[in-house]
Amino acid sequence: MIKIENLHVEVDGKAILKGINLTINAGEVHAIMGPNGSGKSTLSNVIAGRNGYTVTQGSIRYFDQDLLEMKPEERAWAGIFLAFQYPVEIPGVNNTYLLKAGVNARRRQQGLEELDAMDFMQMVQEKARLVELDPAFLSRSVNVGFSGGEKKRNEIFQMAVLEPKLALLDETDSGLDIDALRIVAGGINKLRNPERAIVMITHYQRLLDYITPDFVHVLANGEILTSGDAKLAHKLEKEGYDWLLEKDTAA
Template sequence: MLIIDNLHARVAGKGILKGLSLAVKAGEVHAIMGPNGAGKSTLGYVLAGREGYEVTAGTVTYDGTDLLALAPEDRATAGVFLAFQYPVEIPGVNNTYFLRTALNAQRKRRGEAELDSMQFLKLVRERLKVMQLSPDLLNRAVNEGFSGGEKKRNEIFQMAVLEPRLAILDETDSGLDIDALKLVADGVNALRAADRAFIVVTHYQRLLDYIVPDFVHVLADGRIVESGDRTLALKLEEHGYAWVAGRQPAAGAA
């Protein structure tokens, strides 16, 4: 589904990703762990197409097409979803209205019929079972005045409604207490499917107790330096990131 090959990217003139390679197949969950500054968030932004994140070398192929050539909205329409580490607040834009507009924009571009408000409300009610979210939050402005946990749950709720094929979760666990963490993990697990893949970016092993990955990769200084199964996360937890520091890039990750 996704093949990242020798990806180099820089932000504000500074090289962040320095030859990252990764292959993700449908149905898989890949965890990417790494110390601060390793390039974890940059990877998410590059895949989602944020301006200012400049790819200087390498390729990203998604379903056989060049993902990097697509505008952010076209990536979303093709099924790529980024759950933001810091979801933005949008005063004056109602959460439900925003989500319906987004879903219909995607459907329209895919040549599918748009949902009317009744059909959309039905979908929202179904998806609310996946991700418990107070109806009050649905009627507020997007993320405005939401707690940190509510913002992260709102991201997963959006994911449940938009039903992407490739979801990148950027430190979705940061700032969450254990209850909120479980809620978010339950939401993600409910969406695991044979035709859907996840890249779970995290700093801590804790999240992976609840979202059990098929593969774990260690990102350091812009490259994947170690790959393995879920036990790699436990090893990291035990030894710390110093253990992988200075290792050479893993040959052909996953």
């Protein structure tokens, strides 16, 4: 689905990613772990198309297209979704309106008819139940007056509505209490399917107690130091990142 090769990225002239290689196929769940400042969020932001990141080397192919040539909205239409680490508050823009505009823009791109208001509302209410989001939130401004946990739940709700092929979840677990984490993780698990790839960016094992990844990658200092399966995450939980970082310096 997506193939990242030798990706080098700079922010304000500073090298953040230094040669990332990563291939993700449909149906897979990947966890990208690593200490703060290792470049995890940069990777997801570059894939989603956020401004301010300069790719100096390497490539990202997505369904055999040059992803880096695409605008953020084109990436969304092609099925990429980013759950924000810090969901943005947008006073005056209604939650439902945002989703309806997003869904219909994508349908137009695909040559499909726009959903009518009734069908859309029904679909949205169904998806809201998935993350136990109070339907009252649907008619409110995007993220305005939401608690930290509600914002994260709203991100997963949006994911459910937009039905991405590739979902990037940037620290969706941070700032959640245990109940909220359980609900969010439950929602994500229900959205797992053979056509969809999910990338979870986190520095805690916590989320992975609920969602078992197929692959775990450790990103530090702009490079993937090691990759493995779910067992790697348990090892990191017990031993921290130090053993990896030391190995890196020794090498």
